[in-house]
Structure formats: C-alpha cells, structure tokens
Amino acid sequence: MISSNIDGPQAWVMVVAVFWNNAHHWGILSSYGVFLAYFTSHSTFSGARTLDYAFIGGLSASQALVISPLITILHHRFGIKITLALGVFLETAALLGASWSTEIWQLYLSQGVCFGWGLGMQYLSTTYLIPQWFEKHRSLAAGICTAGTGTGGIIYSLATHAMLARFGIPWSYRILAIVQLVVNAICVLVIRDRRPQGARGSQMPKINFRLYLRYEMWLFIEWSFFSVMGFMVIWFSLATYGRSVGLTSTQGSIVTAVMNIGQMFGRPTVGLLSDRIGRINMNMAAFATCISGLLCLLLWVFARTYASLTIFALLAGIFFGTFWTVVGPLGAEVVGLDDLQSCLTIMWLTCAIPATFGEAIGLVLRTSGFHEYLGTQLFTGFIVIQGHWH
Numbered sequence: 001m002i003s004s005n006i007d008g009p010q011a012w013v014m015v016v017a018v019f020w021n022n023a024h025h026w027g028i029l030s031s032y033g034v035f036l037a038y039f040t041s042h043s044t045f046s047g048a049r050t051l052d053y054a055f056i057g058g059l060s061a062s063q064a065l066v067i068s069p070l071i072t073i074l075h076h077r078f079g080i081k082i083t084l085a086l087g088v089f090l091e092t093a094a095l096l097g098a099s100w101s102t103e104i105w106q107l108y109l110s111q112g113v114c115f116g117w118g119l120g121m122q123y124l125s126t127t128y129l130i131p132q133w134f135e136k137h138r139s140l141a142a143g144i145c146t147a148g149t150g151t152g153g154i155i156y157s158l159a160t161h162a163m164l165a166r167f168g169i170p171w172s173y174r175i176l177a178i179v180q181l182v183v184n185a186i187c188v189l190v191i192r193d194r195r196p197q198g199a200r201g202s203q204m205p206k207i208n209f210r211l212y213l214r215y216e217m218w219l220f221i222e223w224s225f226f227s228v229m230g231f232m233v234i235w236f237s238l239a240t241y242g243r244s245v246g247l248t249s250t251q252g253s254i255v256t257a258v259m260n261i262g263q264m265f266g267r268p269t270v271g272l273l274s275d276r277i278g279r280i281n282m283n284m285a286a287f288a289t290c291i292s293g294l295l296c297l298l299l300w301v302f303a304r305t306y307a308s309l310t311i312f313a314l315l316a317g318i319f320f321g322t323f324w325t326v327v328g329p330l331g332a333e334v335v336g337l338d339d340l341q342s343c344l345t346i347m348w349l350t351c352a353i354p355a356t357f358g359e360a361i362g363l364v365l366r367t368s369g370f371h372e373y374l375g376t377q378l379f380t381g382f383i384v385i386q387g388h389w390h
Helices: 009-023 026-032 032-042 050-066 069-076 081-099 106-134 138-190 210-212 217-243 249-277 284-298 304-321 323-333 337-364 373-388
Strands: none
Touching: 009 026, 009 106, 009 138, 026 032, 026 050, 026 106, 026 138, 026 249, 032 050, 032 138, 032 210, 032 323, 050 106, 050 217, 050 304, 050 337, 069 081, 069 106, 069 337, 081 106, 081 138, 106 138, 106 249, 106 337, 138 249, 138 323, 210 217, 210 337, 217 249, 217 284, 217 304, 217 337, 217 373, 249 304, 249 323, 284 304, 284 323, 284 373, 323 337, 337 373
C-alpha cells in the first residue's frame, strides 16, 4: 500500500489532478450542447435528424457507464494509470475521428461510442479513487473534483463557440483533441491509487449482486436513475432551447457557460454541506434534487428572455450536478468501502439507460408553437422530483 495520510496533503494533490482531468473530459462533453446547436442550425451532415445529434450526446455519457465492468477488469490487471492512459488515448482518437467525419454514422462511432469509452475509463477510475483518500472531507473533495466539470464546461462552451465561428468543425475538434491530450497526460502522471489493484496472486474482483437484496440499494439506484435522466435533458437542451426563444448562438453558448459556472461553485458547496449535514441523515442530496425539479417547473417554463434564462442556468448548474458530486461518497455510506466498486458498477449500468435516452426523449417531447419546449420542461421537472421522493 502506498504510504499516505487520509485527508493529508497528498490526498489534496489527487483532488487537483482529478479536478483538471474532469475538466478535460466532462468539460469537453458539456460543450456538445454548443455543437448540437450548431449541427441543427447548419444541417452539417446530410440526412441527419435532430434526434441523431441528441442520441450522440447521450451515447457519449451512457457508453462511459456501460463499460464499468471492463474498467474493473482493467484496474485489477493493469492498475489505474494504464486504465487512465487508455482513456486519454481513446478520447484523443474520438475527437480526431469526429474531425474527419463526413457522415452521421461516423460521428456516432467517434463522438458517441469512442469518446464515451475514453470518458468512462477516466471518470469511473477516479470515482473509486477519491473515497480512498478521504474520510472527514470525503464529500467536499468529491465536490471539488466534480467542479472540474463546470470549470471545463465554461472554458469549452465559450471556446467551442469561438472556434466553430472561426475554424469550423474539423479544426475545432482537432484543437480540443490536442489540448485535452496534453492536460490529461499530466494528470495521469500525478494520479495514483492508494490501494493498488491487481496485486500478484489476488483474485479478480466480482460484482456483488447480493446488494440488490438491500432496500437502501434500491433507493440509491432509483434516485440515481431519475437524477441522470433529468440532468441529461437540461445539460444538452439549454443551447437549443435558447435558439428556440430567439437567442443568438453567442448568447446560447454564454447561457451554457453560466450553467457551468453554477456547477463550478455549486458542487463543492453541496459536497461541503453534505459532509457537515449528513449524506443520508437530513439528506442534502434529496434536498438539492427537489430544488432542481422545482426550478424546471417554476422558472425554466417561464424563462423566455436572455436574462431569465441566464438566471435559470446559474441556479440549475448549482443544484442539477448534485448526483455527480455525492454519488461516490453516498455509495460508500450505503454499502461501505468494501462493496463500493460493486455498488457503483451496478448503478452505472442502470444509469446507462437514462443517459442514452434522456436528451432524445426531451427532444421528442417538443411541439410546435409558442411553448415548444413545455413538454420537455414539465417532463424534466417531474422526473427529477420523482427521484427526490425516492
């Protein structure tokens, strides 16, 4: 075992590395909303439908979750650094492949499947990592790490819009590929597992399906399922919704960036309060989830100006990312550290469903007329509140 103190300086070094790692995979994925608005307004790929573009964004997230059993095997056999390095390689290949895509099926494979695998090998690896290094400040550390998503989202939402306007799609993807390769390679060199896996003679870890017999595990899965469903809709819909109410592409990218500002500050705050108030007792996660649903029903439905949509984006960013902040620490509280990997693997596989179809459902619910997104907004609000009650 690597010698290090729980909650010590080395643990916080891991937080910094994971923060920037998240910024350069989740942050890049969050900019897909800008790509989505660009694709739908420019008819980029011949014969492609808006639903295709929505599926590609959802596919990136769902593929990251689907490969969780494979990540467990890779951890055991090769360790966290090799797994992370493979993820960086796949993410680079995906972005370069997207830059040369001329047909929609090529974008499905590159931006959708390959990028999702690269994202999963990085994100899921570090989700298991942080609870090992912390005890007292576990949720705060997780919140800071996931705030990297918001930081990267701010950078890439604005940068992607500027790059698309100046360089077009191919070179925008290539620039993203180069930047993330450099930063994530540095992160891989820094990150280390406190409890190395794959020790000689050790047995391959197995998924403990007996966790399904535990009532609290079902509550955890249900909350996760509905939280991911709502998050995927709002995450990719803001930019296209802005265009539908008359915002310019620049304003739409700024709204997306503001949502990421909310995530950047909201996720550490939720993590800190979760440590102080309690992850299960008084349930900070349930409170934030309920607020998210109410924001959709009471604010997003009426947000039809640049100012009101910006306010909604900021508040949504603060509360909607709660799931990604507390999922690791909350899982550790539900089943304990020994079964955490099994718990999260089961949960990731389940959440691949809403991650895949969430945004597609949101787009299908659109109608013509003044309140084009009303069905999408009501669906998102009620589905998130449903998760709160569980």
